Amino acid sequence: MDIRTVAHAAGVSVxxxxxxxxxVPSVDPALAxxxxxxxxxxxxxxxxxxxALVSGRSKLLGVIxxxxxxxxFPELIQGFEDKAVEVGYETLIGSTNYDLQRMEQCVQRxxxxxxxxxxxxxxxxxxxxxDRLASQGIPMVFIDxxxxxxxxxxxxxxxxxGIHEAVQHLAVLGxxxxxxxxxxxxxHSAVARLQAFRSAVDEIGLRVPESYIFHGDxxxxxxxxxxxxxxxxxxxxTAIMCSNDMTxxxxxxxxxxxxxxxxxDISLIGFDDIRISEYMLPPLTTxxxxxxxxxxxxxxALLDTSTPPRDVETKLVVRQTTSVPAGTLADLRKKSGxxxxx
Amino acid sequence: MDIRTVAHAAGVSVxxxxxxxxxVPSVDPALAxxxxxxxxxxxxxxxxxxxALVSGRSKLLGVIxxxxxxxxFPELIQGFEDKAVEVGYETLIGSTNYDLQRMEQCVQRxxxxxxxxxxxxxxxxxxxxxDRLASQGIPMVFIDxxxxxxxxxxxxxxxxxGIHEAVQHLAVLGxxxxxxxxxxxxxHSAVARLQAFRSAVDEIGLRVPESYIFHGDxxxxxxxxxxxxxxxxxxxxTAIMCSNDMTxxxxxxxxxxxxxxxxxDISLIGFDDIRISEYMLPPLTTxxxxxxxxxxxxxxALLDTSTPPRDVETKLVVRQTTSVPAGTLADLRKKSGxxxxx
DNA sequence: ATGAAAGCGCTAACAA
DNA sequence: TTGTTAGCGCTTTCAT
Numbered sequence: 001m002d003i004r005t006v007a008h009a010a011g012v013s014v015x016x017x018x019x020x021x022x023x024v025p026s027v028d029p030a031l032a033x034x035x036x037x038x039x040x041x042x043x044x045x046x047x048x049x050x051x052a053l054v055s056g057r058s059k060l061l062g063v064i065x066x067x068x069x070x071x072x073f074p075e076l077i078q079g080f081e082d083k084a085v086e087v088g089y090e091t092l093i094g095s096t097n098y099d100l101q102r103m104e105q106c107v108q109r110x111x112x113x114x115x116x117x118x119x120x121x122x123x124x125x126x127x128x129x130x131d132r133l134a135s136q137g138i139p140m141v142f143i144d145x146x147x148x149x150x151x152x153x154x155x156x157x158x159x160x161x162g163i164h165e166a167v168q169h170l171a172v173l174g175x176x177x178x179x180x181x182x183x184x185x186x187x188h189s190a191v192a193r194l195q196a197f198r199s200a201v202d203e204i205g206l207r208v209p210e211s212y213i214f215h216g217d218x219x220x221x222x223x224x225x226x227x228x229x230x231x232x233x234x235x236x237x238t239a240i241m242c243s244n245d246m247t248x249x250x251x252x253x254x255x256x257x258x259x260x261x262x263x264x265d266i267s268l269i270g271f272d273d274i275r276i277s278e279y280m281l282p283p284l285t286t287x288x289x290x291x292x293x294x295x296x297x298x299x300x301a302l303l304d305t306s307t308p309p310r311d312v313e314t315k316l317v318v319r320q321t322t323s324v325p326a327g328t329l330a331d332l333r334k335k336s337g338x339x340x341x342x
Numbered sequence: 343m344d345i346r347t348v349a350h351a352a353g354v355s356v357x358x359x360x361x362x363x364x365x366v367p368s369v370d371p372a373l374a375x376x377x378x379x380x381x382x383x384x385x386x387x388x389x390x391x392x393x394a395l396v397s398g399r400s401k402l403l404g405v406i407x408x409x410x411x412x413x414x415f416p417e418l419i420q421g422f423e424d425k426a427v428e429v430g431y432e433t434l435i436g437s438t439n440y441d442l443q444r445m446e447q448c449v450q451r452x453x454x455x456x457x458x459x460x461x462x463x464x465x466x467x468x469x470x471x472x473d474r475l476a477s478q479g480i481p482m483v484f485i486d487x488x489x490x491x492x493x494x495x496x497x498x499x500x501x502x503x504g505i506h507e508a509v510q511h512l513a514v515l516g517x518x519x520x521x522x523x524x525x526x527x528x529x530h531s532a533v534a535r536l537q538a539f540r541s542a543v544d545e546i547g548l549r550v551p552e553s554y555i556f557h558g559d560x561x562x563x564x565x566x567x568x569x570x571x572x573x574x575x576x577x578x579x580t581a582i583m584c585s586n587d588m589t590x591x592x593x594x595x596x597x598x599x600x601x602x603x604x605x606x607d608i609s610l611i612g613f614d615d616i617r618i619s620e621y622m623l624p625p626l627t628t629x630x631x632x633x634x635x636x637x638x639x640x641x642x643a644l645l646d647t648s649t650p651p652r653d654v655e656t657k658l659v660v661r662q663t664t665s666v667p668a669g670t671l672a673d674l675r676k677k678s679g680x681x682x683x684x
Numbered sequence: 685a686t687g688a689a690a691g692c693g694c695t696a697a698c699a700a
Numbered sequence: 701t702t703g704t705t706a707g708c709g710c711t712t713t714c715a716t
Contacts, residue, residue: 002693013703018695026701043474045453049394050693054708058391068416069617078410081437090451093435095423109432112390132385220621253621275411279562279595281623344709355687360711368685392709396692 001044010038021046052114061302062110062118063295064094064103064125066187070218070246071274072291076121079295087303089116096122098184104129111136117302121294124188141301141309143294145188153301155294155309157189159196162287162314163241166269167200169285169316170239173324175267179212179237181226181247190218193243193271212237216247223250231258238325239267245274245286252280252321263323273317282320289314343386352380363388394456403644404452404460405637406436406445406467408529412560412588413616414633418463421637429645431458438464440526446471453478459644463636464529483643483651485636487530495643497636497651499531501538504629504656505583508611509542511627511658512581515666517609521554521579523568523589532560535585535613554579558589565592573600580667581609587616587628594622594663605665615659624662631656 007014012031019027020035038044052058063080065073081091092115094106103122107129110118117139130147133140139151146154170178180197183190194213201208214229216222223242227250230236242248248270252262260266262282270277270286277284293312301309349356354373361369362377380386394400405422407415423433434455436448445464449471452460459481472489475482481493488496512520522539525532536555543550556571558564565584569592572578584590590612594604602608604624612619612628619626635654643651 003695004693014694015696015703015705016701019702022695028701031702043477045450045478047395047456047693048454049391049400049456050708051695052391052708053389053395053710054693054695056708068420069413071413071416071618074410074413074416078437081435085447090455091435093423093433095420105427108387111387113432114389114391135385136387220617249618249621252623253625256623275562276413276591276618279591281594281598283595345711346709356710357687357689357712358685361686364711370685373685389709392692393711394692395694396709396711398692 001042003044003046006035006038006042006044009042010035058114058116059089060092060113060115061089061299062092062094062106062113062115063298064096064106064110064118064120064122066096066098066122067218068093068095070244071276072244072246072272073121075274076291076295079290079292080119080299082292083296083299087299089299089303100126107132110138117141119295119298119302121298122187124186139302139305141298143189144192151305153305153309155297155301156311157192157289157294158311158313159189159192160199162271162289162316163193163196164200164203165316166241166285166287167197167204169318169322170241170267170269171204171206173239173267173322175239175325176206177212177235177237177239177325178206178208179214179226179230179240180208181214181216181223181230181240181242181251183216183218183222183243183247185215187218190243197241216243218244218247220246220250220253223247223252224254225250227251227254227258231255231260237266238327239269239322241269241271243271245270245272245277245284248277248284248286248321249280252284263321265326267322267325269316269322271314278319280321285319285321286317287314288317343384344389345386348377348380348384348386351384352377400456400458401431402434402455402457403431403641404434404436404448404455404457405640406438406448406452406460406462406464408438408440408464409560410435410437412586413618414586414588414614415463417616418633418637421632421634422461422641424634425638425641429641431641431645442468449474452480459483461637461640461644463640481644481647483640485531486534493647495647495651497639497643498653499534499631499636500653500655501531501534502541504613504631504658505535505538506542506545507658508583508627508629509539509546511660511664512583512609512611513546513548515581515609515664517581517667518548519554519577519579519581519667520548520550521556521568521572521582522550523556523558523565523572523582523584523593525558525560525564525585525589527557529560532585539583558585560586560589562588562592562595565589565594566596567592569593569596569600573597573602579608580669581611581664583611583613585613587612587614587619587626590619590626590628590663591622594626605663607668609664609667611658611664613656620661622663627661627663628659629656630659 003014007017020032084091096103119141182194214226273286273288297309349359362374438445461483524536556568615628615630639651
């Protein structure tokens with residue numbers, strides 16, 4: 001069952017069938033109709049491999065992510081896939097699991113399948129792997145960090161804005177002891193978030209002791225460990241910002257395990273605004289960065305290497321994990337003589 | 343840069359290069375070494391499309407899921423992919439978004455890419471689509487529901503066990519008014535869960551009024567609506583079981599919005615045990631069904647059509663969203679004269 | 685053990 | 701507008 005079968009059934013040449021399938025305008029509508037009918041009747045499905053082989057176009061786009069289990073990535077993938085399908089492409093997903101060897105496998109697979117572009121949405125990539133991609137002239141797109149090579153574009157995320165808003169928000173509430181649970185250092189976007197935090201804090205004249213910066217790993221476990229560390233300090237922070245929502249969720253868990261209530265005893269802010277955050281109890285205040293936007297930008301960038309992708313913004317979404325610091329409340333209580341506020 | 347280039351560089355024929363790549367044992371080790379060196383030096387990558395075209399084997403397995411945004415599915419995909427890579431296959435993911443048209447597109451894509459098997463991990467599939475797959479002799483695997491055709495296998499999930507345990511657990515705590523927020527009716531696995539609930543409840547001689555059965559849709563929103571409905575009843579339930587964890591999470595949210603505390607005022611049990619459930623506040627009591635197990639089973643079933651896949655079990659994981667019903671507590675309080683228990 | 689050559693199913697250049 | 705035909709890069713007989 002191939003294109004010849006259809007050609008024969010419709011009484012035309014294979015070239016005509018090919019033209020019909022590819023919607024080449026020059027074909028006689030009557031003939032086209034006949035061909036479509038044969039296709040329908042025979043249940044013919046063109047063989048993508050053959051098409052790709054001869055045309056040199058795989059119609060395949062790769063995305064490399066680190067951990068499909070972090071809800072941020074499915075959202076991103078969904079956005080990527082939606083956009084890709086929209087422009088007639090398919091998506092090859094590679095999940096590295098933060099493992100270098102798997103990353104290598106991913107790249108190899110992408111190469112073998114002759115993808116027409118790959119979006120690297122993970123902690124950097126080894127130089128040699130990158131070169132292999134680059135040497136095949138495959139367009140690439142990165143988040144934040146962009147090795148300066150042609151064919152490589154970067155989606156810049158304005159971490160500053162959202163993080164600045166968050167720090168302001170905390171400062172206005174009266175917090176002076178702000179901590180930060182960061183992501184893995186090798187992950188550029190994590191480093192950028194930490195930097196943004198540092199500069200935002202600087203700006204309002206606050207000093208953050210190094211012990212208030214905990215190096216996590218963007219997992220719930222990292223968040224838990226971060227809180228354990230922070231709580232063990234002689235003077236714990238009154239507010240914690242996290243490098244991503246998964247970390248914040250882990251933090252909530254550890255905080256609650258420690259018998260602390262959020263936001264009464266301690267304020268918490270996440271980053272990403274994954275869908276589940278809104279449904280945490282209490283709903284998580286976080287900084288929104290749209291995975292879908294990033295993904296859509298990525299697809300566009302891969303297909304049109306000439307126009308640089310537009311930046312992605314971040315912004316604070318205030319929900320219910322932030323309030324005035326415990327001390328303030330205690331003072332208020334004493335002053336007003338009420339046993340319980342609220 | 344193709345197989346000929348390598349052949350030339352190594353001073354052998356293309357056939358030999360092909361044999362080396364495919365590890366055909368008959369090749370002279372010395373020659374093989376030379377070929378590998380050339381491959382290395384040239385950075386040659388075999389073209390999958392060409393290989394697939396000539397060999398008729400795409401080394402591609404498809405998974406169709408309904409909603410990549412529901413954390414259960416990424417976990418499943420991860421399991422599928424891990425297993426697939428292990429046996430030398432790649433994964434083509436199709437997300438239908440509960441949309442029939444997208445389901446059709448998915449099937450079409452799978453057909454075009456000549457997948458060697460597809461796992462349908464979503465609410466059924468339209469008969470004609472199934473026939474298209476079947477007519478190409480593509481092995482399929484389903485969860486629960488198995489259209490009786492050859493080449494189609496089924497992974498049976500023992501919903502009974504876990505749900506039975508859950509109902510028992512609730513009954514032992516003293517709950518008599520059990521409600522259920524189900525999933526979409528067209529989704530067979532959802533219907534099976536509801537049935538298991540009904541039979542488990544029957545077994546302990548409880549009667550569940552129809553108003554206690556809310557038809558949700560496996561999303562957080564569905565869970566919220568379910569709770570809204572249940573709370574509006576003149577005699578609301580004291581415990582709610584949900585057809586999946588996302589529903590339970592939505593329910594937690596709505597309950598908390600209504601000012602009810604979990605599990606003091608109402609007990610809640612989910613289904614799936616997605617990773618985030620453990621991190622909810624309070625941690626969600628739920629019924630575990632391993633997506634990874636299902637996925638691994640699915641891959642095995644697709645590659646070996648003769649051996650039927652083994653069943654997947656479910657089991658209750660007690661965390662902190664269940665306790666004695668509010669009434670009981672109130673009685674206890676009165677009797678003991680304490681203002682607050684705990 | 686190795687090589688020569690015939691396609692796999694399709695597209696695209698060229699001819700008619 | 702339609703048809704003929706030469707490959708795309710590879711695997712796999714069939715010879716050697």
